Amino acid sequence: MVPLMNTLFLVAAVVVGPPAATPAPQAEPGVSHARQLTFPDRFIKAGEAYFSPDMKKIVFQAIEVVAEGTEPDEFYAMFVCDVVRDAAGDITGVSSIVRISPKGSANTCGWFHPTDPNRVLFASTVTAPTAEHAPGYQRGTSRYRWAFPPETRIVEVDLAKADGTAASLTPLEGDGKAYAAEGSWSPDGRFLLFCSLESGDGDLYIRDLKTGARTLVVSAPGYDGGPFFSPCGKRICYRSDRNRDNLLQVFVADLVFGADGSITGIANETQLTDNEHVNWCPFFRPDGKTIVYASSEVGHRNYEIFEVSLPADASTPVVRRRVTEADGADVLPVFSPDGTWILWTGQRHEGRSSQLYVGRYRDQGGKTDADAAKGEAATSGNAAP
Secondary structure (H helix, E strand, O other): OEOOOHHHOOOOOOOOOOOOOOOOOOOOOOEEEEEEOOOOOOEEEEEEEEEOOOOOEEEEEEEEOOOOOOOOOOOOEEEEEEEEEOOOOOEEEEEEEEEOOOOOOOEEEEEEOOOOOOEEEEEEOOOOOOOOOOOEEEOOOOEEEOOEOOOOEEEEEEOOOOOOOHHHEEEEEOOOOOOEEEEEEOOOOOEEEEEEOOOOOOEEEEEEOOOOOEEEEEOOOOOEEEEEEOOOOOEEEEEEOOOOOOOEEEEEEEEEEOOOOOEEEEEEEEEOOOOOOEEEEEEEOOOOOEEEEEEOOOOOOOOEEEEEEOOOOOOOOOOEEEOOOOOOOEEEEEEOOOOOEEEEEEOOOOOOOOEEEEEEEEOOOOOEHHHHHHOOOOOOOOOOO
């Protein structure tokens, strides 16, 4: 078993004793029309969800509710579902939920192929992990435990053939001896970006799926993880605990390319957050100009989502703003491919279990992306959740 990393114990401590429940504001700074997509009657907890490129499906991890008297799964399973919309095109729910991971396995970090919505990758132990402790909130210590089973590797599945068995999975990265996860394809599908613990720390690698070449791109001391390509494929964002202070900070870096189009490393690494809080799960807005992330800045009992601009050069100031404002944690934010929607993991409802939420993105002027596309200002009427 890979030892649990003390530097991550505070990350996403999002299930700490529930605060008094009060209604969310009518209009949050960066999101409107907030809606819950999964519920405790189906899932004990659900989270880390991503849209398919055509925005018709979502992949997410969850633990299902089981029959009374039966023990629920200890680890997350991976699921895919359809997105349900109303006549106006608003997302109103999900349907046709299907488990795509083997029973008993531990799973995390799903991701759709950028051009083929029927291809999904995720990290899986494939069989039951040997870890002694499951990840998640530990009531005895009021901390969030991240487990890194060495059996975890990155696999791919064709949804047309997905039946929840190990036989339906195709290995992409990892040998089952060192944790390999937190993976995503580049926008053109050529590269696989992921985190590996083979060195003992969390380091970032890129696999060229065209040539098979494997390149170490971030190897600073401490844990570096949760990486994503920018929409243009020329930058990456990630979280880092290189200060080893039980906190995480958000970084962005340019990718360096060879003459043949291969990735050889990074340049111009920039730290976007530098404070006494846990800042994690960064994700690019589709225009590539800003990044959303979750932070404990408001408190470990109420993580909120923030947005930070990407400076064009060293002289450009970094602009930051709050996106969510509601009781209960809001973490793991991601954009829909068209930038209209934000999908996240929240604990806004009674009971405070982690579940999936979605809302329309509101830009700095209070407009949703849909409003901006039409050249219409958002009004107080369409800003209500």
